[in-house]
Amino acid sequence: xxxxxxxxxxxxxxxxxxxxxxxxxxxxxxxxxxxxxxxxxxxxxxxxxxxxxxxxxxxxxxxxxxxxxxxxxxxxxxxxxxxxxxxxxxxxxxxxxxxxxxxxxxxxxxxxxxxxxxxxxxxxxxxxxxx
Numbered sequence: 379x380x381x382x383x384x385x386x387x388x389x390x391x392x393x394x395x396x397x398x399x400x401x402x403x404x405x406x407x408x409x410x411x412x413x414x415x416x417x418x419x420x421x422x423x424x425x426x427x428x429x430x431x432x433x434x435x436x437x438x439x440x441x442x443x444x445x446x447x448x449x450x451x452x453x454x455x456x457x458x459x460x461x462x463x464x465x466x467x468x469x470x471x472x473x474x475x476x477x478x479x480x481x482x483x484x485x486x487x488x489x490x491x492x493x494x495x496x497x498x499x500x501x502x503x504x505x506x507x508x509x
Contacts, residue, residue, distance in 0.1 A: 380466065380469075382466060383462045384459075385452045385453060385454050385459075385500070386452075386454065386455060386507060387452070387453060389429040389451065389453045390430040390431075390432070390450065390451025390499065390503065391447075391449075391450050391451070392433075392447075392499075393431075393448060394435075394444070394445075394447075394448045395436060396436050396439060398435040402422055402424075405424050405431060405433070411425060412424065412425060414430065417483075419435075420435035421433070421434050421435070423483075425506065430451070430506055432448070447496070448497065449496075450498060451499040451501045451503070453503060453507050454507065456507075457502045459502060460486045461488075463488065464478050464488045464500065472490050473490070474489065474490055475490055484504060485501055485504070486502045487501035487502070487503075
C-alpha cells in the first residue's frame with residue numbers, strides 16, 4: 379500500500395475571529411506573539427518562533443456550527459511532502475477539500491477533513507518547518 383509520509387507536527391492553527399483587533403492585541407501585546415505576515419486588514423499570521431497562529435476576520439457573526447476553528451495545520455519538511463501526503467490520503471479514500479497549491483508567501487499546502495469534519499491543512503511553511 380505504500381509507505382505513509384512523515385510530518386513534523388501541529389505547529390499551525392487558524393481561527394475565524396469576530397473581534398479581530400482585540401484578538402490581535404491579545405495575542406501580540408499580552409501573549410507575546412509577533413506578526414510574521416499581515417497580507418491585508420482581515421488576516422494576520424503570528425508566530426512565537428516555532429509555530430504559526432492565523433487570525434482571519436469572520437465575515438459575519440459565527441454560527442454555533444461554524445465555530446472559531448478554521449483549521450489546524452500539520453507541518454511537513456518540504457513542498458514535495460505536501461503532494462506526497464495529498465496522493466497518500468486520496469488513494470486511501472480521503473477526498474481533498476483543496477488540492478496542493480503554492481501560496482503568496484511561498485508556503486505550499488492542501489486541505490482534507492477528518493472524520494468529524496475538522497479541516498486539516500498539510501502545509502510546508504519555510505519559517506517554521508525546519509525548527
